[in-house]
Amino acid sequence: MTRGLENEFIPSEAKGFDQTTPLVFSDQAAKKVRSLIMEEENENLRLRVFVSGGGCSGFEYGFTFDDEVEDDDIEVENSGVSLVVDVLSFEYLAGSSIDYLEDLQGSRFVVINPNAASTCGCGNSFSV
Numbered sequence: 001m002t003r004g005l006e007n008e009f010i011p012s013e014a015k016g017f018d019q020t021t022p023l024v025f026s027d028q029a030a031k032k033v034r035s036l037i038m039e040e041e042n043e044n045l046r047l048r049v050f051v052s053g054g055g056c057s058g059f060e061y062g063f064t065f066d067d068e069v070e071d072d073d074i075e076v077e078n079s080g081v082s083l084v085v086d087v088l089s090f091e092y093l094a095g096s097s098i099d100y101l102e103d104l105q106g107s108r109f110v111v112i113n114p115n116a117a118s119t120c121g122c123g124n125s126f127s128v
Contacts, residue, residue: 030078
């Protein structure tokens with residue numbers, strides 16, 4: 001597998017993936033991850049993004065912190081912190097950007113997914 005720029009991952013050897021479609025880990029998201037890692041005082045933490053069944057549109061995005069990386073996880077680095085995605089979730093996230101927003105709805109990590117055919121009002125669930 002090949003890394004593109006520091007904050008994106010382009011899967012060159014992953015079976016069935018479009019080799020030109022990166023997963024982007026934004027600078028703003030990396031900055032927030034760095035801040036949360038410092039609060040927890042655990043440099044081994046990574047932001048894990050995953051897709052699960054459920055939600056009002058069929059699939060849901062999930063975020064958690066993890067201090068373990070599996071052999072088949074895809075890892076994207078930005079500013080010295082990492083985002084990890086399991087291979088199954090990556091199929092739904094290829095071409096997406098992972099960002100961090102602070103607005104009237106609150107502060108949260110978000111997925112900007114061009115592959116989503118529809119999303120719910122809050123943006124936490126989607127269909128393909």
